[in-house]
Amino acid sequence: MSKDKKKESNQKQELSEWQKRNQEYLKKKAEEEAALAEEKEKEKQARKEANSKLLEESKKSSSESDEEASSPSKELSEKEEKSQKDDRKVKEGKEKKKKEKPEKPAKPKIAPVHIWRAVSILVPSVLVLLLSVYLLTPLSTIKNIEVKGNSNTQADDIKQASGIQDSDYTLALLLDKETYAERIKSNHWIESAKINYQFPTNFTIEVKEFDIVGYYVSGEEYYPILSSGTVE
Known part of the structure; x- marks a missing residue:
């Protein structure tokens, strides 16, 4: 029995030391x-302190930028207000001047009649003036005359028979072709004649000669007898 008690006491002492060590370990x-x-x-x-500092700095920078942005906008708004006021004054001055000036009487309209x-x-007066100027210039007497259809007569003889002179007006010849x-x-020799006009100053005399129906002999000379009955 005494041996068993000693063993139990030794075990209790060992447990208490282990508990102490365990408690010390747990404390540490x-x-x-x-x-x-x-x-x-x-x-x-x-x-947290660093974040709060960063937030404060960002708020300060944003407020400063807002102030800088608002300052030019304020200046611009002030300038716009001044310009608007000036424009109003100018408009008012113009309106006053218009009111002061007497209205001009409306010009009477010209009737179509x-x-x-x-x-x-x-x-007509302009046309007469142009015609008179044309008649005074050498251009009014320029004529190019051509003879067609002649075989037994010369062109110069036909022109001479027509009575057309170099000094005659082109306009007169144009208006009086039948007479010429x-x-x-x-x-x-001429049975018929006709004068044709071509712009600007060209005239063509078309003639038809009498036919030769025979010859009249007088000695050694022969004279043609025309279909008109005349002897040339």
Whole structure:
């Protein structure tokens, strides 16, 4: 029995020592964990402080930029207000001047009848003026005359029979072609004559001669007898 009691007492002493060691270990571990927790809290606080500082700095910079942006806008708005006021003053001054100036009386409209009367007078007068200027220039007497259809008569003889002179006006020949054509018939060889006009100054005399129906012999000379009965 005494031996068993000794063993139990020895076991109790050993357990108490192990418990002490375990308690010491647990205390150390708890202290270490507490120290780690404190360090973590300190780090968190430091981070919070750094973040708060960054936020404050960003707020300050944004407020400064807003102030800088608002200052030119304010200046622009002030300038716009001044310009608007100036424009209003100018408009008011113009309106006052318009009111002060007497309105000009409206010009009377010209009736269409008077316009047509003026045109009917001006146009003929202008045409007469141009015609008179044309007749005074050498251009009014330029004529190119060509003879066609003649075989027994000379072109110069036909022109001479027509009575056309170099000094005659081209316009007169154009207006009186039939009279000049009748004059050509004074030549015994010519049965008919016609004068044609081509712009600008070309005239063509077309003639038809009498046919030769026989010859009259007088000695050694022969005289043609025309279909008109005349002897040339």
